[in-house]
Amino acid sequence: MPDKQTTGQITFENTEKQGTSEHGFVEGIKAKWQKHVDKNKAKAAARDQKEKTSSNDPIKESDKKEVQKTPQPAKIENTDELKELFETFDPKKDKKKLTKKMRRQIIEAEKAYQHGVSSIKDLVAPTSVEVTPKSFKLNGMMTKSFFVFNYPRFLDANWLNPIINFDVAMDISMFVYPTKSDQMLKILRKKVAEMLSTKRINAKRGAINDTSLDTALEDAEQLRVDLQRGMERFFQVGLYFTVYAENAEKLDTVCKQLETLLGTQMVMVRSGDFQTERAFESTLPQATDMLDIVQNMNTAPLSSTFPFVSSSLTSNEGIMYGLNRHNNSLIIFDRFKLENANQVVFAKSGAGKSYAVKLDVLRSLMMGTDVIILDPENEYETLTKTVGGTYINISLNSDQRINPFDLPATFSKEEKPGESLREAAINLSGLMNLMLGNRTPVEQGLMDRAILQSYELKGITQDTENPHELEMPTMKDLKNVLESLEGGRELAVRLERFTEGTFSGLFSDQTNVNLESGLVTFCIRDLEDQLRPISMYILLNFIWNKVRSELKRRLLVVDEAWNIVQHEDSGRFLHGLVKRARKYYLGVTTITQDVEDFLDSPWGKPIITNSSLQLLLRQAPVATERLKKVFDLTEQETSLLLNSKVGQGLFFAGNQHVAIQIVASPGEDQIITTNPEELIAQRKKKK
Ligand SMILES: Nc1ncnc2c1ncn2[C@@H]1O[C@H](COP(=O)(O)OP(=O)(O)OP(=O)(O)O)[C@@H](O)[C@H]1O
Numbered sequence: 202m203p204d205k206q207t208t209g210q211i212t213f214e215n216t217e218k219q220g221t222s223e224h225g226f227v228e229g230i231k232a233k234w235q236k237h238v239d240k241n242k243a244k245a246a247a248r249d250q251k252e253k254t255s256s257n258d259p260i261k262e263s264d265k266k267e268v269q270k271t272p273q274p275a276k277i278e279n280t281d282e283l284k285e286l287f288e289t290f291d292p293k294k295d296k297k298k299l300t301k302k303m304r305r306q307i308i309e310a311e312k313a314y315q316h317g318v319s320s321i322k323d324l325v326a327p328t329s330v331e332v333t334p335k336s337f338k339l340n341g342m343m344t345k346s347f348f349v350f351n352y353p354r355f356l357d358a359n360w361l362n363p364i365i366n367f368d369v370a371m372d373i374s375m376f377v378y379p380t381k382s383d384q385m386l387k388i389l390r391k392k393v394a395e396m397l398s399t400k401r402i403n404a405k406r407g408a409i410n411d412t413s414l415d416t417a418l419e420d421a422e423q424l425r426v427d428l429q430r431g432m433e434r435f436f437q438v439g440l441y442f443t444v445y446a447e448n449a450e451k452l453d454t455v456c457k458q459l460e461t462l463l464g465t466q467m468v469m470v471r472s473g474d475f476q477t478e479r480a481f482e483s484t485l486p487q488a489t490d491m492l493d494i495v496q497n498m499n500t501a502p503l504s505s506t507f508p509f510v511s512s513s514l515t516s517n518e519g520i521m522y523g524l525n526r527h528n529n530s531l532i533i534f535d536r537f538k539l540e541n542a543n544q545v546v547f548a549k550s551g552a553g554k555s556y557a558v559k560l561d562v563l564r565s566l567m568m569g570t571d572v573i574i575l576d577p578e579n580e581y582e583t584l585t586k587t588v589g590g591t592y593i594n595i596s597l598n599s600d601q602r603i604n605p606f607d608l609p610a611t612f613s614k615e616e617k618p619g620e621s622l623r624e625a626a627i628n629l630s631g632l633m634n635l636m637l638g639n640r641t642p643v644e645q646g647l648m649d650r651a652i653l654q655s656y657e658l659k660g661i662t663q664d665t666e667n668p669h670e671l672e673m674p675t676m677k678d679l680k681n682v683l684e685s686l687e688g689g690r691e692l693a694v695r696l697e698r699f700t701e702g703t704f705s706g707l708f709s710d711q712t713n714v715n716l717e718s719g720l721v722t723f724c725i726r727d728l729e730d731q732l733r734p735i736s737m738y739i740l741l742n743f744i745w746n747k748v749r750s751e752l753k754r755r756l757l758v759v760d761e762a763w764n765i766v767q768h769e770d771s772g773r774f775l776h777g778l779v780k781r782a783r784k785y786y787l788g789v790t791t792i793t794q795d796v797e798d799f800l801d802s803p804w805g806k807p808i809i810t811n812s813s814l815q816l817l818l819r820q821a822p823v824a825t826e827r828l829k830k831v832f833d834l835t836e837q838e839t840s841l842l843l844n845s846k847v848g849q850g851l852f853f854a855g856n857q858h859v860a861i862q863i864v865a866s867p868g869e870d871q872i873i874t875t876n877p878e879e880l881i882a883q884r885k886k887k888k
């Protein structure tokens with residue numbers, strides 16, 4: 202802006218102090234003047250032009266008057282006085298210096314200035330609204346507003362939650378007007394007196410006792426006591442809803458759904474017909490209650506209406522899963538308190554699935570829960586070794602041994618002695634099917650006999666009590682028995698591959714690892730393809746036996762589960778385990794990055810349905826559509842998943858949904874990270 206501005210009426214000198222509040226004030230006035238002067242100049246120029254071009258069309262007398270009537274900018278007459286005022290103006294001290302007239306002029310100037318400034322209102326205002334008696338059309342969107350006119354006698358905590366989570370465009374506004382307790386007490390006293398006298402009159406007449414009157418009287422008395430003692434306060438509450446839909450038909454459906462949802466809570470609503478505009482305005486975020494339809498409520502039921510309880514998942518027991526991103530509270534939870542303790546974890550690669558589950562494992566171990574892990578990526582070794590667990594590398598090169606003939610420690614007390622042996626024999630028979638391929642019925646009979654005889658050689662029969670305390674037979678013993686049986690030679694030769702030949706190793710000898718430790722991890726990364734079915738069979742049977750042997754809190758973690766469900770045998774097993782886990786105090790955690798593969802397998806979907814705990818971390822856009830359907834996600838939840846960072850996502854526990862941030866302490870992070878940089882740094886430190 203040039204230093205001097207000639208307006209024809211007043212000259213301002215640029216003498217205002219920079220950076221003070223007066224600066225903006227004077228600047229505003231100047232801008233206003235400039236605007237008015239420019240506007241008037243433009244108008245005058247246009248008028249001159251018009252007069253020139255239509256000189257042979259003389260202006261009518263009335264038109265002239267019209268022209269003279271165009272509003273002129275407010276004239277400031279006391280030029281010097283005003284000028285001086287602006288130069289030395291201090292709003293605190295100099296208030297009195299302003300004359301009434303000057304004040305008015307300044308206000309007018311300010312008004313004119315503000316008139317030309319675009320405000321937030323201009324930005325958010327709709328292009329059109331159409332008000333009809335029954336609906337309110339906003340930019341082509343149909344809306345309908347409702348008010349609550351009656352509440353039930355009892356309100357459940359968090360009753361508004363289903364409506365908040367109702368996945369339609371909706372505005373909800375709530376007006377809470379505190380009332381003075383003493384006023385309320387006066388009214389209540391009167392009411393109680395009325396009810397008592399009605400009761401007395403009824404009794405005098407000999408009429409039957411009116412139970413509804415009794416209830417009302419009881420409630421009123423209770424409230425009177427609570428108000429008097431200051432335990433409760435009294436409020437008037439207005440609750441309004443506005444729903445939006447693209448067309449009348451959809452709006453109708455949505456309205457019915459809303460009414461039903463509220464109806465199930467016995468909360469009665471009516472639409473704001475014939476006052477649609479006022480009803481709509483009442484739900485705008487501007488705190489104007491245009492309807493003023495309120496209900497009386499005391500503190501207790503009012504607090505149950507507080508709508509944000511849904512996003513808190515803090516309980517007194519359990520382990521910490523992470524931070525609640527809605528309110529930074531801790532998500533502390535005991536999965537064994539849910540209807541089942543199973544969990545599914547879905548996310549794209551690198552989003553932090555294994556990290557989250559490792560934290561879960563670490564913290565669960567601290568609470569005395571046993572854990573078994575199937576680790577296909579050799580990721581859990583540090584974790585297992587740090588906590589003193591058993592890490593078993595399932596591979597032909599491994600020097601660790603698991604004996605498939607092992608009998609589980611103690612089955613439940615009701616089971617008879619022989620039971621575990623019979624089970625083991627059946628399982629071994631199945632294992633032989635996998636090892637030796639198809640056999641004739643005669644061969645099968647022979648094999649079953651040989652298995653039982655191998656146990657007998659070690660002194661284990663159907664009648665032996667506590668057989669697990671004795672030494673177990675091995676694959677080699679079975680081979681020897683087969684050799685000694687008539688017709689068993691051929692089978693013995695076929696079995697040789699697994700006792701001395703290429704596939705000997707892992708399963709041919711007595712168990713030499715501690716399978717009783719709190720954390721047992723099976724690394725299946727180096728599992729040879731030919732050995733896969735056999736190994737999985739033995740492994741899964743081991744897990745099953747362990748789970749059944751003693752009732753104890755246990756977790757089974759299956760990482761990269763899409764890999765497991767691809768195979769018929771292991772998929773079926775996992776599904777069966779997930780379904781029955783609850784009865785055995787077991788929680789199965791299934792981790793998968795390949796949503797499509799997992800869901801396409803016949804076992805994937807049922808595993809999800811049978812898992813009460815669901816953790817969704819960052820997703821690839823391709824996967825979201827499928828997930829949205831399977832997990833019934835809202836639009837916001839879907840976009841939250843797409844925009845999540847590593848370790849962020851959604852955590853579902855039963856019906857409760859929260860946005861989660863997985864956090865680890867530095868100590869935990871060291872044990873569980875798979876970040877190559879951090880791992881190298883750790884190794885260097887060790888050296
Ligand atoms: N909550 C978190 N805080 C800090 N770092 C994390 C968090 N979650 C994961 N990370 C880091 O992100 C990386 C990937 O995590 P993680 O191994 O858990 O991914 P993933 O989802 O299991 O991937 P994949 O499917 O490939 O196994 C790791 O380096 C890990 O240290």
Ligand SMILES: [Mg+2]
Nearest residue numbers: 554555556760
């Ligand atoms: Mg992983």
